[in-house]
Amino acid sequence: MDHNFTDSFFKIVYAIFSGSDRLGGITENDLAKLLRNEGFAIDRRQLRGCLDDGKTLGLFIKKTNNCYRLTKALYDSLSNNLEKARRNLRAISRHRARRSIRRKKTPSRKRNRGRSAVRKKKLCEGCKKNKACNCPPTCTLCPRASARRKSSEIMKKKEEVKKLTSEEPEPAAANEEYRNSKSPSANQPQPAPTNGFENKGTDTNTQPGL
Numbered sequence: 001m002d003h004n005f006t007d008s009f010f011k012i013v014y015a016i017f018s019g020s021d022r023l024g025g026i027t028e029n030d031l032a033k034l035l036r037n038e039g040f041a042i043d044r045r046q047l048r049g050c051l052d053d054g055k056t057l058g059l060f061i062k063k064t065n066n067c068y069r070l071t072k073a074l075y076d077s078l079s080n081n082l083e084k085a086r087r088n089l090r091a092i093s094r095h096r097a098r099r100s101i102r103r104k105k106t107p108s109r110k111r112n113r114g115r116s117a118v119r120k121k122k123l124c125e126g127c128k129k130n131k132a133c134n135c136p137p138t139c140t141l142c143p144r145a146s147a148r149r150k151s152s153e154i155m156k157k158k159e160e161v162k163k164l165t166s167e168e169p170e171p172a173a174a175n176e177e178y179r180n181s182k183s184p185s186a187n188q189p190q191p192a193p194t195n196g197f198e199n200k201g202t203d204t205n206t207q208p209g210l
Helices: 003-016 028-037 044-052 072-105 113-121 125-129 143-167 171-182
Strands: 058-063 066-071
Antiparallel strands (some): 058 066
16 A cells, blocks of 8 residues: 555545544544535445445544545545535635735725626616716706706705894894893883973872962
8 A cells, every 4th residue: 555645545534523523423424524624525325334344445534433434436536526626715715815905905986897887777768868967856867867856955954043033133233132032120010201391299190380
């Protein structure tokens, strides 16, 4: 038996089963499940034949009093699938790294450019024929009309706010009225007008000189 073949096989076995996985008391179903989780296409019948047939030429995986025999065909498929899985993992990691760098550099406005282009293509028949949009603001198919409708609503709200602020009294006049209402002289009764004459007596019927 080739010694290098054995060493390479045990490297694959160690790659499949990490330190947290245990082979003690494992069944063929558990072994097939572990191999499938690592990305290998395993035929359970082939695996059962390798485990049961003592005359099959292959290699033994012996660990914690468990002995499994794998054929060379199964070993080749395991090695090929393992290498393919490693290549896929490397490609995925490189893609994720490039994507994270691209996300950090490009703003979200440029990333959403494709989706906004798809939305712009959904135009009504009038906008498809003409470059300029002549749709009324009530058109629900055209995004340009909806944008104009939103802008007109915003302008109406601004005009309403301006009208409300213009109808309110000026702050200086309001402060002066508030001060006059709070002053003590405003609460006292005002004397009646005399038209330049003063009543010296208490009796209004008496006339002077009589």
